[in-house]
Amino acid sequence: MNAGNLSAIVLSAGFSKRMGRFKPLxxxxxxxxVERVVDLYRTAGxxxxxxxVGYRGDEVVAALGSSGVRCVINPDYEKGMFSSVMAGVRALPEGCSGFFVHPVDLPLVRTATVKALAEEFSTFPDAxxxxxxxxxxxHPLLLPVALAAELADWRGEGGLRAFWAEGSRSMRDVPVADQGxxxxxxxxxxxQRMAARLEREDIPTDRECRALMVQVHRMPEAVRRHCDAVAAVAIELASALARAGVSLDLDLVRSAARVHDVARDQPDHAATGARLLEDLGFPRLAxxxxxxxxxxxxPNPxxxxxxxxxxxxxxVVGHRLADLGERFERxxxxxxxxxxxxxxxxxxKRSALAIQAAVERITGLGIQIILQHVDTDGGTIQ
Structure with missing residues (x-):
């Protein structure tokens, strides 16, 4: 990814009327x-x-004083977001090839999303x-700088959405595993929801796991069914251990199981999948x-x-429960x-049997009993 000639325009000039508090600060x-959004782009390169800035612009400028970012005043901020877009476009530097447009009230976008957009832009720089x-x-959008002049001359209503709806401008959708x-x-x-989500930002949600497997990496259905079945079994095992007093992060177990074969079609898929997840910002999953x-x-883990x-x-073999002895004999x-x-x-085999024995010892239950209600759409352990 060559991000050196890309710029980011962060829109932070509005009134925050619906919130009742000033959102950027x-x-x-x-x-x-606002600092979080700025840090997003710096981290992405x-x-x-x-x-x-516009409304309470002096306060935003003061808050960003040590960050080294450029602040541009939009004197027409009362006219709405498009006027702020234009203020940012007019301030783009020489040599810029493309620019992100990011409303400040979307602060949970992941770094990997910005990188994915920049990577796609390097291949399709006119879209x-x-x-x-x-x-x-x-959001955010990434636009070619060639559209800056058209934006400056455009006087239609409806903001950016109406602008790109006119004519035959090339547009590309970049699938991301990022609900933010x-x-x-x-x-x-x-x-309140964002604050709670932020505490677990290093673990993808179920919807993000599915997007990663289906839209981003397009794993075959058989691989996805296997991962879902492994997740169902893993959560049942982890829940039984948790009830017996073992401290486990159930969200981590579920998400890691759901994406454990994300690189199944590549050599050394466990290590490759781990590197992929690290790049996405999920080191614990990795x-x-x-x-x-x-x-x-x-012994006795x-x-x-x-x-x-x-x-x-x-x-789990395929998406069906299996007996460890029979699995390894095959x-x-x-x-x-x-x-x-x-x-x-x-x-x-030794590791699996040792872990299974530990689960049974700690919980006081046989593995068949623990998993008797697991639905993997494939039956039960024989």
């Missing part, structure tokens, strides 16, 4: 909303960030790029996915999230002439 996590989550377009592109900070209830194929454990997902993966029959493969299979 509301505290969200460790920073204000976009050095030129322009914040358009307007929309991030798309679960079939819906969101749709989450506006408009009401106090929105703020640590679980990295070892879902091969995990060594000692206390299962953690990685161990639970590892065992669940071994208890593996040994298939690869019995390859000493290296046999050693790996035997190692994984």
């Amino acid at each position: 509301m505290q969200l996590g460790a920073t204000t909303v 976009i050095d030129d960030v322009c914040v358009v 307007i790029h929309h991030p798309c989550f679960d079939g819906r377009r969101g 592109i749709l989450l506006d900070l408009d009401t106090e209830e929105d703020y 640590s679980v996915v990295r070892v879902h194929m091969d995990l060594e454990v000692g 206390i299962p953690d999230e990685a161990a639970v997902v590892f065992l669940a993966d071994k208890l 593996k040994l029959s298939k690869y019995g002439t390859d000493p290296q493969a046999v050693a790996a299979i035997e190692r994984r």
Whole structure:
């Protein structure tokens, strides 16, 4: 991704009427909303960030004083968002090839989304790029600088939406696993939801997991069904352990299981999937996915999230529950002439049996009892 000649226009000039509080300077996590949006672009490698201010502009400028961003005053901010877009467009630097437009009240956009848009732009530099989550377009937009002159001359009503609806401008939807592109900070209830979501931002939601598997990486249905079945088993195992007093992050277990085979069609898919998840900003998921194929454990382990997902993966063949002994016997029959493969299979078998024994010891329940109500659309352990 070459982000060096891209700019970002952050729209922060409005009244925040619906909120009742001034949105740009509301505290969200460790920073204000406007600082969080600015940091998003800096983290993504976009050095030129322009914040358009209007209402209470002096306060926003003061809050950003040490950030090094450019602040542009929109004297016509009362006319609405499009006037702020134009103020930012007029301030674009020489040599800029494209620019993001980001309303300040969408502060939970992920860094990976900005990078994905920039990557797509490098291939299609003449198109307007929309991030798309679960079939819906969101923000930020990424536009070619060639449209700046057309925007300056346009006098239609309806803002950017009406502008790009005219004519035959090229537009591209960029699928992302980022629900934040749709989450506006408009009401106090929105703020409370965002604050709660921010505490778990390193774990994708169920909808984000599905988008990652279906829209972004387009994994085959058989792989997705397997991952969903593994997730169902993993949550049942983790819940039983949690009831027995083992401290586990159930959200981490569920999400890691749902995407553990996201790189299934690539060599060394566990390590490749882990790197992919790290790039997306999910390092804890990556640590679980990295070892879902091969995990060594000692005697009498206390299962953690990685161990639970590892065992669940071994208890599911396709999307059906399976007995560990039968599963590994089939593996040994298939690869019995390859000493290296046999050693790996035997190692994984020992780990799976040790983890299963630990689960049964800690919970006081047999694995068949723990999983008796699991629905993987494939039956029960025989």
